[in-house]
Amino acid sequence: MAVAVFHANFDNCAWMDSSAVKEGRLGPIPLIRVADFIGYDDVKRPSASARVEQKGLTCHDKLIDGLLDNMNIQPADRMILVDLLPNRFVEFARAMTERSLERQKTDVRYFGFVPSDSFKDTLAAVRDMIYKSWDVSKESPPKQRPGSDAAEQAAPDLQILAWNGRPVFPECVASRFAEGTLEFDEVAKLKKEFLEMFPHATTQPAAPNPVPARVGGVCDFTLDNGAEPLDVNREIEVERIADDQFSEQRRASTQMTKKRPAIVIAQDFSIWIGNTSEQSVTFEPGELLGFGTGAFEEKVISDPSSEKETIPWRLTSDLNYVSSDRTLYPMCQFMRKLATEQGIGQLAIEDHSLSQRFHVADGAADPVPVSFRYQIAPLPSKSTHVYKPNGMGERAENVAANMVGAAFGGNYNKVVNNKRASVVWEVQFTSSPPKIQIVKPKLYLTCRVHMPAKHWCKLNT
DSSP states (O other): OBOOOOOOSOSSOGGGGOHHHHHTBOOOOOOOOGGGSTTOOSSSOOOTTGGGSOOOHHHHHHHHHHHHTTSOOOTTOEEEEEESSOOTTOHHHHHHHHHHHTTOSSEEEEEEOOOHHHHHHHHHHHHHHHHHHHHHOTTOOSOBOOOOTTTTSOOOOOSSOEESSSEEOOHHHHTTSOTTSHHHHHHHHHHHHHHHHOTTOBOSOOOOOOOOBSOOOOOOOOSGGGOOOOOTTOEEOOOEEEGGGOOOOEEEEEOOOSSSOEEEEETTSOEEEEEOSSSOEEEOSEEEEEOOSEEEEEEEOSOGGGOOSSEEOOOSSTTSEEEETTEEEEHHHHHHHHHHHHOOOSOEETTEEEEEEEEOOTTOSSOEEEEEEEEEEEOTTOEEEEEEEOOOOSOBSSOOTTTGGGGGTTOGGGSOOSSSEEEEEEEEEEETTEEEEEEEEEEEEOSEEEEOTTEEEESOO
8 A cells, every 4th residue: 555645834743753654655454365255155256346345454453553663653633534435345444443442542533424225234233343342341340221310310439338229327237247246336426427427318128120131041841741942962863774775766965074964866856965974073053055146026925835936034932043144043032132142132033023922820910021032923914025046057966065056946935844854034123114035045063963874864854
């Protein structure tokens, strides 16, 4: 990166001392890997032109360091960085946020003229960086939601005190010691000093005004006769076929990798997974295959199981699995994660109605909410988003796993959907408004399978 400074209205420009100006360049500066790009998708890989849209936060941070090098910046000095033409992901803003959170030595202020189509994503990213930094900071208090004005009042600096919008002496402390003991006398002395300082304070332990903490608890699976989510970490026994006896006619196939088994989609649309290595392997639950590139459409669908041309987004229960960051969650557990980690109490699910589940306890008159359990149903209109893959040819060998699912073209209702494997939608949470939105469907292995060397098993049952 070449650097030049032009000025004509004042002497002794501070920038003339910068090493970057003296040398006329900045660098060497590290660039980001393509796999670490913001918004990187393993199906829609960045084109040649898209690869120049990002340089990475480390690169932008080093650009700022390079400009400040050898400038003899004083503590009272301030640098203002004006970004007249931000790139698509406004990386200077993100880099400046990162520097601020790391308590940069030099006071650098950022002003960016950000296009409207980039502002929302940039603002969300910056907020997320700040929230995550604060959550792990030693200076942050326990996670809690904003309380009432009374709850936020600073308590007086006393040795012993309860606070309920006004000073209250906690009588329960004195009751812990026998009368006549040294400890009892010390508490009595503290109480006397307290009442002298706050003559109108009460000495009765008033009911506390609780600060609503971030939600705690676990999902209650006592409903519906104790129905629980499918245990995806269980290991199952399957019928295996040796590689030299495996003769299924192949519609499409993939090769085995370190993380995924070899996959064969047979002519009858059954799915086989295989261990083609020389050692036995246990395949763990996780992503098996994707359906390649495609487009989203919105359709009215009453019976998702009969949909052949597309893959519908449809939940029937809060026990249905979704994935986030390639981790499987029952929907109720994913919502609990949002509530306990981010304080999200109210949100919506794309194309679905959502409500709290209630239960009437034995002998009780009124129903009470069930911890982290929800009633999820399609919209009354039955309108939902579907994913329509672009498809592929009649036969394809050694296809990438994230593309091979397109071999089902026109027969997506035949994709395996049982306790061994099923279609799971990747989802993401958006904060404005609070909503769980879909990203893309994938086929996941939903169990553990031990496979001897050179053997195959069928996922369809």
